[in-house]
Amino acid sequence: MNRNVTRNVPCNMTRHPLKAALALTLPLVALWGTAATAQTAYVSSEKDHAITLVDLKTQAVTGTLATCKRPRHMQRSPDGKLLMVACGDSQQADLIDLATRKSVRRIGLGDDPEIFDVAADGKTLYVSNEEDAELGIVDMASGKRVGAVKVGEEPEGVLLSPDGRTAYVTSEVASLVHVVDLGTRKVVKNIPVGKRPRRFALTPDGRQLWVSNELGASVSVIDTQTLAVVDTLRFELKGARAADITPVGLTFSADGRRAFVGLGNANHVAFVDVATRKVTDLVLVGKRAWSVALDKSQKTLAVVNGLSDDLTLVDVGTAKALKTVKVGRVPHTVVIVE
Numbered sequence: 001m002n003r004n005v006t007r008n009v010p011c012n013m014t015r016h017p018l019k020a021a022l023a024l025t026l027p028l029v030a031l032w033g034t035a036a037t038a039q040t041a042y043v044s045s046e047k048d049h050a051i052t053l054v055d056l057k058t059q060a061v062t063g064t065l066a067t068c069k070r071p072r073h074m075q076r077s078p079d080g081k082l083l084m085v086a087c088g089d090s091q092q093a094d095l096i097d098l099a100t101r102k103s104v105r106r107i108g109l110g111d112d113p114e115i116f117d118v119a120a121d122g123k124t125l126y127v128s129n130e131e132d133a134e135l136g137i138v139d140m141a142s143g144k145r146v147g148a149v150k151v152g153e154e155p156e157g158v159l160l161s162p163d164g165r166t167a168y169v170t171s172e173v174a175s176l177v178h179v180v181d182l183g184t185r186k187v188v189k190n191i192p193v194g195k196r197p198r199r200f201a202l203t204p205d206g207r208q209l210w211v212s213n214e215l216g217a218s219v220s221v222i223d224t225q226t227l228a229v230v231d232t233l234r235f236e237l238k239g240a241r242a243a244d245i246t247p248v249g250l251t252f253s254a255d256g257r258r259a260f261v262g263l264g265n266a267n268h269v270a271f272v273d274v275a276t277r278k279v280t281d282l283v284l285v286g287k288r289a290w291s292v293a294l295d296k297s298q299k300t301l302a303v304v305n306g307l308s309d310d311l312t313l314v315d316v317g318t319a320k321a322l323k324t325v326k327v328g329r330v331p332h333t334v335v336i337v338e
Contacts, residue, residue: 039295041302042083042335043311044071045328051085051096052311052327056295056302056336059313059323065101067094072332073115078122083335086113086127093125093138098337107143110136115199117160117167126167126182128155135169135180149185151178157211159200161224168209170197177211177220179227189227193220198248203274204256212261217245219261221277233277240266249291253298253316260301262289269303269312271319281319285312291333304331 040062041054051065051074068087071094075084085094086109093116095105109116109127113136116127125138129148133155137147152171155178159168167180175197179189194213197220201210208230209222221231235245246264252274253259259272263282269289271281286305293302294316301314305324309331312324 039336039338041293041311042074042337043304043327044074044085044332045330046070046072046088046332047329049087050328051083052331054302054311054325054327056300056313059325061325061327064328065096067096067103068092068106074333074335075116075118076335076337078118078120083337084116084118084125086116088112088114093127105143107138107140108145109138110134110145110148114156115158117158119160119164121164126158126160128158128169130154130156133171135167135178137185147185149180149187151180151187152176152190157197157199159202159209162202162206168200170200170211172196172198172214175213177209177222191222191227191229193222193229194218194232199250201250201252201259203252204254208274210250210252210259212247212250214246214248214264215243217242217247219247219250219259231277233272233279235261235263235266235270235279237263237266237268237282246288249289249304251292251294253294260292260294262292262303264288264290265307267305269301269314271316283314283319283321285314285321286310286324290331293334293336295336296338302334302336304334306330306332 039056043052053063055062068090070089071085071087073086083096092106097104110129112131114128118125127136129136134148139146151169152174154172157170169178177191178187181188194216196215197211198214199212211220219233220229223230245266249262261270268282270279285303287307290306291304303312310324311327313322
């Protein structure tokens, strides 16, 4: 056996065993490095009851995952191991193991669940229940609804404060952001914002809470210390009516210097300088730019287009669309996983 091994190794490596070991190891390191940096966009499809997987390197669809009925909002569990999917028609959350890409559990979310957030310890889930005008509270261990807080009509956006003590909830009908004390489970303040507020994004330093106002063509900026609106960023687009500018999804760069806002029926995504609160670029994407997400390198922005059933990948450095990829029917949310 030793003779066979020697015969298959170049003669210079037999004289230099360290070089031989390194030569055999390098391909493994290269393969490991490729796997470690691979990123996949998971895109929920309301009509197909499935999640489409898009490889960000090849910019191609690599498969689909079946899930519960009408999957919409998704986010990773606090430990990063699960993809949590809220399904409106099933009234459930599907918990998908990201290592195996298999559903491991489903838990009830109450009537017409919209957006949710999970406590940092992973023990409690908070979800907006649109028909009941409530912030539902779900115990993750038992999978049971353990409480609710009454809020304004048609709640949607839900976001927990970094310290886990507060939940912010949007009411589309009341045009309010409700501030909920999670200790007492009471609304402690109502903040008037723009017309039909939808989603939240918190600056990395935690000082500003941005709220997209779908029918106000704007984003309200809330100071998280004073719980007051300190500015309103209004969007304009040449050739587009204000009624067609319907911002929903938004996110910040990791350094907090830029924000990215999907402008809905205006079919563009806006790049915003956070310090000046000015739009620096407008990028044409697909029809009804909805959910947005940045990859880990912060070089690629993924934009879900709800009416053209596709996902546009945008180069952040050049503010140019790279490619648009067909995904499921009526895509809702994109989550990028390494």
